[in-house]
Amino acid sequence: xxxxxxxxxxxxxxxxxxxxxxxxxxxxxxxxxxxxxxxxxxxxxxxxxxxxxxxxxxxxxxxxxxxxxxxxxxxxxxxxxxxxxxxxxxxxxxxxxxxxxxxxxxxxxxxxxxxxxxxxxxxxxxxxxxxxxxxxxxxxxxxxxxxxxxxxxxxxxxxxxxxxxxxxxxxxxxxxxxxxxxxxxxxxxxxxxxxxxxxxxxxxxxxxxxxxxxxxxxxxxxxxxxxxxxxxxxxxxxxxxxxxxxxxxxxxxxxxxxxxxxxxxxxxxxxxxxxxxxxxxxxxxxxxxxxxxxxxxxxxxxxxxxxxxxxxxxxxxxxxxxxxxxxxxxxxxxxxxxxxxxxxxxxxxxxxxxxxxxxxxxxxxxxxxxxxxxxxxxxxxxxxxxxxxxxxxxxxxxxxxxxxxxxxxxxxxxxxxxxxxxxxxx
Amino acid sequence: xxxxxxxxxxxxxxxxxxxxxxxxxxxxxxxxxxxxxxxxxxxxxxxxxxxxxxxxxxxxxxxxxxxxxxxxxxxxxxxxxxxxxxxxxxxxxxxxxxxxxxxxxxxxxxxxxxxxxxxxxxxxxxxxxxxxxxxxxxxxxxxxxxxxxxxxxxxxxxxxxxxxxxxxxxxxxxxxxxxxxxxxxxxxxxxxxxxxxxxxxxxxxxxxxxxxxxxxxxxxxxxxxxxxxxxxxxxxxxxxxxxxxxxxxxxxxxxxxxxxxxxxxxxxxxxxxxxxxxxxxxxxxxxxxxxxxxxxxxxxxxxxxxxxxxxxxxxxxxxxxxxxxxxxxxxxxxxxxxxxxxxxxxxxxxxxxxxxxxxxxxxxxxxxxxxxxxxxxxxxxxxxxxxxxxxxxxxxxxxxxxxxxxxxxxxxxxxxxxxxxxxxxx
Numbered sequence: 001x002x003x004x005x006x007x008x009x010x011x012x013x014x015x016x017x018x019x020x021x022x023x024x025x026x027x028x029x030x031x032x033x034x035x036x037x038x039x040x041x042x043x044x045x046x047x048x049x050x051x052x053x054x055x056x057x058x059x060x061x062x063x064x065x066x067x068x069x070x071x072x073x074x075x076x077x078x079x080x081x082x083x084x085x086x087x088x089x090x091x092x093x094x095x096x097x098x099x100x101x102x103x104x105x106x107x108x109x110x111x112x113x114x115x116x117x118x119x120x121x122x123x124x125x126x127x128x129x130x131x132x133x134x135x136x137x138x139x140x141x142x143x144x145x146x147x148x149x150x151x152x153x154x155x156x157x158x159x160x161x162x163x164x165x166x167x168x169x170x171x172x173x174x175x176x177x178x179x180x181x182x183x184x185x186x187x188x189x190x191x192x193x194x195x196x197x198x199x200x201x202x203x204x205x206x207x208x209x210x211x212x213x214x215x216x217x218x219x220x221x222x223x224x225x226x227x228x229x230x231x232x233x234x235x236x237x238x239x240x241x242x243x244x245x246x247x248x249x250x251x252x253x254x255x256x257x258x259x260x261x262x263x264x265x266x267x268x269x270x271x272x273x274x275x276x277x278x279x280x281x282x283x284x285x286x287x288x289x290x291x292x293x294x295x296x297x298x299x300x301x302x303x304x305x306x307x308x309x310x311x312x313x314x315x316x317x318x319x320x321x322x323x324x325x326x327x328x329x330x331x332x333x334x335x336x337x338x339x340x341x342x343x344x345x346x347x348x349x350x351x352x353x354x355x356x357x358x359x360x361x362x363x364x365x366x367x368x369x370x371x372x373x374x375x376x377x378x379x380x381x382x383x384x385x386x387x388x389x390x391x392x393x394x395x396x397x398x399x400x401x402x403x404x405x406x407x408x409x410x411x412x413x414x415x416x417x418x419x420x421x422x423x424x425x426x
Numbered sequence: 427x428x429x430x431x432x433x434x435x436x437x438x439x440x441x442x443x444x445x446x447x448x449x450x451x452x453x454x455x456x457x458x459x460x461x462x463x464x465x466x467x468x469x470x471x472x473x474x475x476x477x478x479x480x481x482x483x484x485x486x487x488x489x490x491x492x493x494x495x496x497x498x499x500x501x502x503x504x505x506x507x508x509x510x511x512x513x514x515x516x517x518x519x520x521x522x523x524x525x526x527x528x529x530x531x532x533x534x535x536x537x538x539x540x541x542x543x544x545x546x547x548x549x550x551x552x553x554x555x556x557x558x559x560x561x562x563x564x565x566x567x568x569x570x571x572x573x574x575x576x577x578x579x580x581x582x583x584x585x586x587x588x589x590x591x592x593x594x595x596x597x598x599x600x601x602x603x604x605x606x607x608x609x610x611x612x613x614x615x616x617x618x619x620x621x622x623x624x625x626x627x628x629x630x631x632x633x634x635x636x637x638x639x640x641x642x643x644x645x646x647x648x649x650x651x652x653x654x655x656x657x658x659x660x661x662x663x664x665x666x667x668x669x670x671x672x673x674x675x676x677x678x679x680x681x682x683x684x685x686x687x688x689x690x691x692x693x694x695x696x697x698x699x700x701x702x703x704x705x706x707x708x709x710x711x712x713x714x715x716x717x718x719x720x721x722x723x724x725x726x727x728x729x730x731x732x733x734x735x736x737x738x739x740x741x742x743x744x745x746x747x748x749x750x751x752x753x754x755x756x757x758x759x760x761x762x763x764x765x766x767x768x769x770x771x772x773x774x775x776x777x778x779x780x781x782x783x784x785x786x787x788x789x790x791x792x793x794x795x796x797x798x799x800x801x802x803x804x805x806x807x808x809x810x811x812x813x814x815x816x817x818x819x820x821x822x823x824x825x826x827x828x829x830x831x832x833x834x835x836x837x838x839x840x841x842x843x844x845x846x847x848x849x850x851x852x
Contacts, residue, residue, distance in 0.1 A: 075820050078834030079827050081761070082779060099821070109820035116818075297765040297777060323758075323834040332749075335507070339723040340763065344770040351723060353508060392542075394501050394535035395525075401505050408504030408749040 003033045003422055007047065008383060010055030011399045012039055014062050014375045018307060018359035022375070023399045028052070029060055031381040034422035039375045055385050058416055059402060061358075062373045063123025063382030064327045065365035067287035068224070068266040068316025070128040071139050071152075072097050072106075074113040078323040081295050085230040085321075088296055090162075093320075097130045097155075098165045106135035114142035119412040120325050123382040123420045124149040124369050126224050126264055126287070128197055131155050131167055133180040140184065144192045147425030149369065149382075153197025153224055154180045158208045174211035181219060191420070194219075200226040201237045201250050209254040216261055222368075223256050224287075227265035227275075230298045234270055248275040248284075258282025264368060266316055269293055269301045276309065285312040285368050288360065290337040291330060292321025300341035303334065304349040307356060314365020315357070328410040331357035335407075354404050380421050387416040429459045429848055433473065434809060436481030437825045438465055440488050440801045444733060444785035448801070449825045454478070455486055457807040460848035465801045481811050484842055485828060488799045489549025489808030490753045491791035494650070494692040494713035494742025496554040497565050497578075498523050498532075500539040504749040507721050511656040511747075514722055516588075519746070523556045523581075524591045532561035540568035545838040546751050549808040549846045550575040550795050552650050552690055552713070552742075554623055557581050557593055559606040566610065570618045573851030575795060575808070579623025579650055580606045584634045600637035607645060617846070620645075626652040627663045627676050635680040642681070648688035648794075650713075651677065654701065655693035656724045674701040674710075684708025690794060692742055695719055695727045702735065711738040711794050714786065716763040717756060718747025726767035729760065730775040733782060740791020741783070754836040757783035761833075780830050806847050813842040 008031075012024040022039075030037040030047055038044075043052070073093060080092040100106045117125065127143070127150055129136035136154040143150045154177060158167045167173035177196070184194045196216055198204040204212075216223060228234055228247045237247045244250035248271065251257040257265075259282045266287040271279070279286065288303050306313050315330045316322075322330065331354075338352040366373020372380040390413055391405050406414055418426035434457075438450040448465075456463040456473055464470075469478070499519060506518040526532045543551065553569070553576055555562035562580040569576045580603060584593045593599035603622070610620045622642055624630040630638075642649060654660055654673045663673045670676035674697065677683040683691075685708045692713040697705070705712065714729050732739050741756045742748075748756065757780075764778040792799020798806040816839055817831050832840055844852035 078831045079823075081830070081834070082777070096821075105820060112818045112820060291762075294762045294765055297769050299769050300766065336717075336720045337766065339720055340726065340766045341770065343723050343725050344767065351508070392538045394531060394538060395522075397505075404507070405504045408507070 004051070005030070005032045006051040006053065007031065007043065008053050008055055008060055008385070010058050010060040010385065012060045012375060013399055013403050015355055015359040015363055016374060016376060018356045020355055021358070021400055021403065025399055029375060029383065031422045034381055036375050036377055036379045036381050038377055059386040059388065059399065059406070061384050061386060062362040062366065062375055063384050063418065063420060064121045064361045065314055065369065065373055066122045066125040066317050066325065066327055067264055067285065067314035067365040067368060068289055068318050069125055069325065070319055071110060071113045072100050072130050073320030074116070075109045077320045083296070084232065085296050085298060086232050094161055094165045100130040100132045100135040103134055103138065106132070106138050110135070110139045110142050114146045116325055117143070117148055118146040118426060119415060120327070121384045121415050121418070122148070122325065122327055123384070123418060124366060124372060126150070126195060126368065127152045128224070129154050131157055131165065133176055133183065136180060137183055137187070140187065140189060140192045144189045147191065147420055147423065149191045149420050151193045151195035151222060153195045156198045156208060156212060157203040159205050160202045170205050170208035170211055173208050174215060177215055181215070194221060196221045196223040198223070198225050198256070201247070202233065202240060209256060213255045216256065222262035224264040225251065225266070227268050228270045229267035229293070230296065231270065246272055246275045248278050252278060252282070258284035262368065266318060267293060267298070267301065268306070269299045276306070276311070280309060280311050283312060285314060287316035288313055288334060289316040289318035289322060290333040291323065292318035294333065294337055295323065296321050300337045300345070302349055303338060303352060312364065312367060313360055314368065315361045326411050327361045328407050331361050331407045334360065354407055358403070358407065381419060382421065383419040384415060385417040386410065386414045388414055390414065430477070431456070431458045432477040432479065433457065433469065434479050434481055434486055434811070436484050436486040436811065438486045438801065439825055439829050441781055441785040441789055442800060442802060444782050446781055447784070447826055447829065451825055455801060455809060457848045460807055462801050462803055462805045462807050464803055485812040485814065485825065485832070487810050487812060488788040488792070488801055489810050489844065489846060490547045490787045491740055491795065491799055492548045492551040492743050492751065492753055493690055493711065493740035493791040493794060494715055494744050495551055495751065496745055497536060497539045498526050498556050499746030500542070501535045503746045509722070510658065511722050511724060512658050520587055520591045526556040526558045526561040529560055529564065532558070532564050536561070536565045536568050540572045542751055543569070543574055544572040544852060545841060546753070547810045547841050547844070548574070548751065548753055549810070549844060550792060550798060552576070552621060552794065553578045554650070555580050557583055557591065559602055559609065562606060563609055563613070566613065566615060566618045570615045573617065573846055573849065575617045575846050577619045577621035577648060579621045582624045582634060582638060583629040585631050586628045596631050596634035596637055599634050600641060603641055607641070620647060622647045622649040624649070624651050624682070627673070628659065628666060635682060639681045642687055649682050650690040651692070653691035653694050654696040655719070656722065657696065660696055672698055672701045674704050678704060678708070684710035688794065692744060693719060693724065693727065694732070695725045702732070702737070706735060706737050709738060711740060713742035714739055714760060715742040715744035715748060716759040717749065718744035720759065720763055721749065722747050726763045726771070728775055729764060729778060738790065738793060739786050740794065741787045752837045753787045754833050757787050757833045760786065780833055784829070784833065807845060808847065809845040810841060811843040812836065812840045814840055816840065
């Protein structure tokens with residue numbers, strides 16, 4: 001497909017740095033070869049004559065990135081929210097995920113998921129499937145059709161789950177993963193990439209982790225998993241891996257914790273000094289999932305500290321620990337959770353600001369995909385056009401104020417158009 | 427208007443007690459003289475032939491009650507959410523409320539508010555206006571037209587606010603209130619009642635409180651105010667009323683704290699033993715406002731304790747401390763805040779359940795209006811018909827599960843029809 005040069009005109013807002021919004025009122029966002037060429041208040045001479053799509057008074061923001069979401073859990077979002085993590089997995093999650101052995105069910109359920117994701121402000125996402133290769137391929141087909149830019153993982157689990165949702169051995173899990181990767185390669189997706197997905201330490205034997213490292217190296221794959229979410233989970237990992245210095249170390253011993261293995265770890269609610277240091281050293285991405293951490297009574301991650309120490313932090317909706325794929329809601333919840341943390345637990349970490357949560361949901365998480373989530377030159381031309389006309393108000397509002405309202409009140413109704421790599425996908 | 431007898435057919439769900447839902451799948455909800463006659467799985471012989479509106483597979487719930495919302499703050503919902511209570515009042519609230527001196531602005535802003543309230547699942551509400559009588563009458567006109575059942579207050583403030591939003595004296599405030607009450611009487615509203623509204627202790631001199639008690643007695647009026655929301659506020663009240671034993675006592679000394687004066691106190695985040703005892707003894711209603719208490723970093727009220735002790739508790743959206751009039755969101759936030767309270771502060775109070783928050787938003791708060799918020803015989807026939815078709819799912823769901831989803835994910839899009847006292851208002 002030829003990549004045309006064009007511009008969007010409107011009220012442009014993004015966060016180059018997490019401290020403040022860059023705002024260009026009635027500015028031009030120029031796309032060249034699927035990338036941002038520049039943002040400017042007036043179209044430069046050299047670009048006179050290119051097609052300009054006038055978005056009127058609407059807001060134009062970078063496409064958002066969801067660093068952590070479970071596609072098969074979308075079916076039971078907001079159900080059975082009265083349990084903590086480990087019990088919730090046994091009671092709600094594993095029985096639902098087992099259904100994805102049935103291709104017909106998977107197609108139906110993933111169809112709903114992909115449709116909702118398409119409508120949302122999310123352009124990029126890192127997504128968990130289930131242990132089932134066929135269902136995961138179905139999911140990838142649907143996401144490819146939706147035009148989203150995603151990394152999707154067939155989940156690995158060879159211990160501590162019911163028979164009906166456990167791979168029979170480490171070897172079988174590894175073989176299935178290799179087979180799935182071959183099938184993915186055959187599909188020739190343009191926008192849908194595989195990501196290694198050991199569920200979490202309690203679900204994966206040491207042998208499986210070793211095999212996954214082999215696979216990771218053979219294919220230069222990124223990985224995604226869970227880390228330090230819940231006190232019960234952390235205690236269990238200590239039992240399972242008595243040789244590890246801390247939870248994150250039990251990934252790192254297998255070479256699956258950043259460095260040459262791009263890694264996302266979801267949650268990090270209870271990461272200690274050493275774990276934080278290791279994540280920093282290895283460039284591990286943290287997917288902060290405030291709604292999930294609230295719904296499963298896990299706690300509130302010390303996100304300000306991670307941001308201040310320069311760690312890579314993005315936001316995750318974590319459906320179905322979270323109830324919605326809407327990343328505006330995740331932004332608001334990140335602020336809200338940080339306020340209760342400040343008030344109830346530790347007033348040394350000030351609440352997060354609108355700018356900071358916007359940064360995490362755009363440039364922060366987008367960085368896992370390379371240059372994405374900002375409108376700086378050479379970034380992927382991912383853009384979301386927001387029509388906030390539904391959110392009536394009697395007084396004039398600044399662009400920043402309108403953005404703040406969308407963070408708290410916006411959902412798919414406000415998404416007027418969406419672009420990925422310069423391609424209009426909604 | 428003749429009150430006809432009719433029935434709604436559908437999936438009926440309500441909470442007689444806070445511990446569990448009453449669910450009648452494909453049942454009949456019979457209305458006689460604007461009241462609930464009964465709920466039954468089959469239409470009884472005596473009612474054969476009455477009109478039946480078949481709501482198909484939709485859910486039918488009691489109309490919800492918002493025990494605490496500020497109409498003039500709707501304009502700046504979700505703006506400037508980075509401040510604590512007292513600073514937020516000075517910076518955001520007072521400047522906005524001052525605008526309601528201008529009748530044209532008030533009509534425009536309140537028009538937006540009334541329109542949104544009409545669309546929501548709220549049938550009854552206790553609403554703060556501003557100090558301006560004319561604007562408050564405009565608000566009452568609009569709410570009356572919207573068919574909502576409301577109590578609305580012209581606010582009293584004669585100290586500790588800027589000149590532009592302070593009544594010149596206690597006497598002037600009382601006189602204006604009496605004049606406003608006469609105008610309200612002249613209006614002959616059917617569904618819109620006045621409620622005395624001293625803003626909170628810091629805004630009202632002792633003299634004003636004494637005068638308000640006179641007015642309360644002359645007119646047998648209910649009252650609404652704020653209580654024990656924020657540590658800074660509480661310390662300030664202690665300074666202002668050194669003679670009071672605790673914050674609530676500073677209302678009670680004037681006879682404005684329950685008993686023969688039906689009272690709603692919003693927040694009660696930090697109510698101590700004595701205050702709780704007094705509220706219990708006097709039958710004071712607590713408006714629990716979880717989103718507001720989160721957004722203004724106030725804290726989380728120990729709601730389970732209030733419920734267990736048998737206090738009267740309802741939910742308040744508290745716009746614009748809260749960002750939305752949507753009481754489903756308030757229910758979800760009540761659960762979520764209680765979980766973080768449990769995890770971060772005090773694990774002796776278990777998180778709230780879906781049943782409990784539903785109860786608070788229906789029968790709990792409805793009780794301030796008499797028999798409202800339940801489908802027990804003789805309750806006001808307030809009903810909300812919910813079409814949850816937007817919330818797609820691949821698996822069969824029970825009525826309770828569908829209700830749980832609406833709590834977390836529902837908004838005005840799900841409100842298909844709404845009845846108040848047997849009258850269809852949407």
